[in-house]
Amino acid sequence: MTETPHPTEPTQAAFSGKEQSSDWTERTEQAVLSAAILRAERLGWNNHLVRSACEAEGFSLGDQELMFPHGARDLAALLSRRHDAAALKALEATPAHTLKIRERIAAGVSTRLEAAAADLGASRKCAGFLALPFNADLGIGLMWESADKIWRWAGDTATDQNHYSKRTILGGILAPALTIRLFEGKDAADRFVAKRIENVMAFEKWKAGKDFDAPMRNITDFLGRLRYGSKS
Numbered sequence: 182m183t184e185t186p187h188p189t190e191p192t193q194a195a196f197s198g199k200e201q202s203s204d205w206t207e208r209t210e211q212a213v214l215s216a217a218i219l220r221a222e223r224l225g226w227n228n229h230l231v232r233s234a235c236e237a238e239g240f241s242l243g244d245q246e247l248m249f250p251h252g253a254r255d256l257a258a259l260l261s262r263r264h265d266a267a268a269l270k271a272l273e274a275t276p277a278h279t280l281k282i283r284e285r286i287a288a289g290v291s292t293r294l295e296a297a298a299a300d301l302g303a304s305r306k307c308a309g310f311l312a313l314p315f316n317a318d319l320g321i322g323l324m325w326e327s328a329d330k331i332w333r334w335a336g337d338t339a340t341d342q343n344h345y346s347k348r349t350i351l352g353g354i355l356a357p358a359l360t361i362r363l364f365e366g367k368d369a370a371d372r373f374v375a376k377r378i379e380n381v382m383a384f385e386k387w388k389a390g391k392d393f394d395a396p397m398r399n400i401t402d403f404l405g406r407l408r409y410g411s412k413s
Contacts, residue, residue, distance in 0.1 A: 232245065257316075262323075271296065
């Protein structure tokens, strides 16, 4: 007798269906993104671009609303993540462990900027879109994602507050560096990045000799003595 799978246990067919659905969704999104990249310089980065790209791939307005409920914001996130993936692919040729930490970050940033520059017209329009005040949250979030991927490639394994500070600082370098690369060119961006990384390394060196937890420890020790008295 053939055993019937337990109803709470997904079958292999169910897994295959989910994987196929996920693959279809990703292929579809990437196809629409590619169509948008070709049209962005002419149409700008807006919902008109989303509609045009979806029409080019044969999708109705209803399909579009299901795939891109947030319109041009969803498309901007796809573009940034495509550039992240392209940068990581290019960095595979550079073993991170062979470089000093500042060289790793410089290489990661430079490669990420060049990935965006490969779609120069679309990246410029998207950068302008993300610079709008009501898209600031998305722009910051995407730069955080990019910074996180670069740090992970560089070998960072920090899980304490340094995990967040490193990504915040690098995201703060990436955002203006990307604008400079897209509108002023590679040389200007490389100079900017080199200077900012030098500043960050100098700060990290200074910070290493400081005990920033000491003031809080002094306060808690004082409060402890008030409550429990001095230790004999």
